[in-house]
Amino acid sequence: MTADLxxxxxxxxxxxxxxxxxxxxxxxxxxxxxxRLDVKGSPYLYIFPFFGLFAVFxxxxxxxxxxxxxxxxxxxxxxxxxxxxGLENYQNLLGDENFHNALLNTFGIGLVxxxxxxxxxxxxxxxxxxxxxxxxxxxxxxxVPYITSxxxxxxxxxxxxxxxxxxxxxxxxxxxxxxIDWRAEKWSSWLAVSAMVTWHWTGYNALIYLAAxxxxxxxxxxxxxxxxxxxxxxxxxxxxxxxxxxxxFTVVVSTIGALQLFxxxxxxxxxxNNNGGSERQFQTVVLYLYQQFWTNGRYGYGAAIAWTLFLxxxxxxxxxxxxxxxxxxxxx
Amino acid sequence: MTTTVATRPRRPVKDPAAAGRGVYVILFVIxxxxxxxxxxxxxxxxxxxxxxxxxxxxxxxxGNLWDNLSTAFEQGKFGLALTNSxxxxxxxxxxxxxxxxxxxxxxxxxxxxxxNALFTSVVATMLVPTQLSIIPLYIMVTQWFGxxxxxxxxxxxxxxxxxxxxxxxxxxxxxxxxxxxxxGRVDGASTARIYWSVVLPVARxxxxxxxxxxxxTYWNDLFWPLILLNTQNPxxxxxxxxxxxxxxxxxxxxxxxxxxxxxxxxxxFLLLGRQIIGxxxxxxxxx
Numbered sequence: 001m002t003a004d005l006x007x008x009x010x011x012x013x014x015x016x017x018x019x020x021x022x023x024x025x026x027x028x029x030x031x032x033x034x035x036r037l038d039v040k041g042s043p044y045l046y047i048f049p050f051f052g053l054f055a056v057f058x059x060x061x062x063x064x065x066x067x068x069x070x071x072x073x074x075x076x077x078x079x080x081x082x083x084x085x086g087l088e089n090y091q092n093l094l095g096d097e098n099f100h101n102a103l104l105n106t107f108g109i110g111l112v113x114x115x116x117x118x119x120x121x122x123x124x125x126x127x128x129x130x131x132x133x134x135x136x137x138x139x140x141x142x143x144v145p146y147i148t149s150x151x152x153x154x155x156x157x158x159x160x161x162x163x164x165x166x167x168x169x170x171x172x173x174x175x176x177x178x179x180i181d182w183r184a185e186k187w188s189s190w191l192a193v194s195a196m197v198t199w200h201w202t203g204y205n206a207l208i209y210l211a212a213x214x215x216x217x218x219x220x221x222x223x224x225x226x227x228x229x230x231x232x233x234x235x236x237x238x239x240x241x242x243x244x245x246x247x248x249f250t251v252v253v254s255t256i257g258a259l260q261l262f263x264x265x266x267x268x269x270x271x272x273n274n275n276g277g278s279e280r281q282f283q284t285v286v287l288y289l290y291q292q293f294w295t296n297g298r299y300g301y302g303a304a305i306a307w308t309l310f311l312x313x314x315x316x317x318x319x320x321x322x323x324x325x326x327x328x329x330x331x332x
Numbered sequence: 333m334t335t336t337v338a339t340r341p342r343r344p345v346k347d348p349a350a351a352g353r354g355v356y357v358i359l360f361v362i363x364x365x366x367x368x369x370x371x372x373x374x375x376x377x378x379x380x381x382x383x384x385x386x387x388x389x390x391x392x393x394x395g396n397l398w399d400n401l402s403t404a405f406e407q408g409k410f411g412l413a414l415t416n417s418x419x420x421x422x423x424x425x426x427x428x429x430x431x432x433x434x435x436x437x438x439x440x441x442x443x444x445x446x447x448n449a450l451f452t453s454v455v456a457t458m459l460v461p462t463q464l465s466i467i468p469l470y471i472m473v474t475q476w477f478g479x480x481x482x483x484x485x486x487x488x489x490x491x492x493x494x495x496x497x498x499x500x501x502x503x504x505x506x507x508x509x510x511x512x513x514x515x516g517r518v519d520g521a522s523t524a525r526i527y528w529s530v531v532l533p534v535a536r537x538x539x540x541x542x543x544x545x546x547x548x549t550y551w552n553d554l555f556w557p558l559i560l561l562n563t564q565n566p567x568x569x570x571x572x573x574x575x576x577x578x579x580x581x582x583x584x585x586x587x588x589x590x591x592x593x594x595x596x597x598x599x600x601f602l603l604l605g606r607q608i609i610g611x612x613x614x615x616x617x618x619x
Contacts, residue, residue: 061465
């Protein structure tokens with residue numbers, strides 16, 4: 001689609017007819033050079049603001065994090081930013097039970113939130129793909145949670161998951177003896193945090209799947225139904241394979257999001273000591289990083305956590321990509 | 333294809349999309365789930381603390397809404413918080429739209445050496461979430477620039493967006509006819525001239541949608557403002573996060589805060605829902 005403008009566009013000095021009595025040959029050459037400079041150089045000018053800002057506020061901090069992670073920097077000990085400790089922070093991290101626990105929580109909550117969220121989104125998108133009256137209204141209804149901020153979501157769900165007088169415990173009253181203390185256990189707090197994440201993102205993912213479903217050519221369904229495929233078979237053998245690139249995309253994006261989970265567990269622990277529950281039941285890696293950095297003032301150790309999480313993110317994103325790619329594509 | 337269909341007894345193939353009543357019922361239940369928590373926040377914030385602590389809890393709004401809203405408004409410094417959020421999200425939106433449209437245009441319509449590699453690197457930067465860089469960002473902004481508790485520090489690191497560049501590139505490569513550019517070239521217009529008088533008018537609808545999505549994202553952002561701003565100078569999200577700490581949480585006030593924080597976005601959504609939905613679906617298709 002993109003035109004190679006410097007080939008197709010006509011440099012004024014060569015092919016463009018020169019209006020009579022204008023521009024001496026010397027000036028013509030100068031203008032031609034300017035023109036070339038414009039065509040060759042200006043694209044870099046246009047992408048510069050993005051790359052310049054990214055270099056300063058994206059790339060540099062990432063590299064600087066690596067540097068900080070080899071020091072014992074703490075704002076509480078002047079001069080400590082110059083104290084190199086080599087890879088000690090990383091060694092400590094390997095043996096740090098709290099970090100292991102945070103990793104476990106992050107993966108656990110990530111699994112319990114991402115999988116149902118994407119499956120639900122697929123189902124909802126399938127329903128929205130029917131010919132419906134009030135389409136806009138229905139789509140907006142599904143998307144409302146996405147408009148709500150993560151902080152608001154967490155606080156509203158905090159009330160619903162409260163042990164005393166929480167809405168959910170009231171609904172469950174006929175089935176359980178004692179009200180559940182949702183924050184107290186790993187499983188229950190994971191469920192609560194996952195509920196927040198799932199509620200917030202399902203509609204958004206459903207719309208992304210819907211967009212992809214609408215590009216599936218109708219003939220595919222038609223010929224499938226002529227071949228006697230049931231609705232369910234059509235969904236499995238036509239819809240899902242056609243959605244492959246979109247599914248890869250959403251899985252990778254939600255996984256990255258799940259590994260960065262912070263606001264929900266941060267707000268779920270109302271004591272604000274960033275422990276993620278009295279026994280760190282739901283302390284995620286980023287919450288642990290925040291605790292080391294903010295509460296404990298351990299910049300070096302926090303930076304080591306950040307870099308480790310970055311590496312984990314890259315590995316998991318790649319693994320995900322390879323795994324989901326195995327969904328049979330529509331062309332096979 | 334036509335022959336196959338013709339030789340078979342022509343079954344009335346149902347309209348692919350004709351939805352039965354069951355589809356509507358399920359969708360309404362789903363929408364009920366997606367609206368209920370917001371409705372619940374309205375119920376809780378329209379009651380006093382003791383009413384919410386009753387069993388069974390009230391399921392309809394009470395008469396305390398205005399009282400709670402105004403108490404929460406004063407306690408949480410929401411006047412300042414709303415202003416701050418408008419400044420932060422507004423400035424970031426303008427800047428992101430600007431940087432994204434420029435780069436998106438170059439990637440979509442201009443030929444230059446290294447274009448594909450550079451574009452791949454834009455997409456790759458989406459792998460680097462800000463969360464991981466907070467420690468150096470905090471040091472840069474507070475110690476080097478001296479902007480602790482300063483809105484400029486919240487804004488500055490967010491002026492560019494890889495998603496924005498990606499979005500505008502997709503938009504312009506389909507919405508912008510290449511002939512228009514060539515015509516501009518033949519007329520001897522410089523690239524900058526073409527950008528102003530040809531690209532920008534075409535880009536406007538896409539840019540508006542990108543602006544909406546960016547505004548929503550930064551209105552709702554918590555992590556970085558929470559680190560940089562103290563309770564005296566919060567954004568809306570920092571303000572509601574601050575109300576909800578402590579052992580005894582008064583949920584009628586906390587949720588009154590969330591109502592204040594959510595209401596402006598809901599209003600935007602009601603007015604511009606069609607565009608927001610279109611934007612999300614557009615950004616997805618080639619994703």
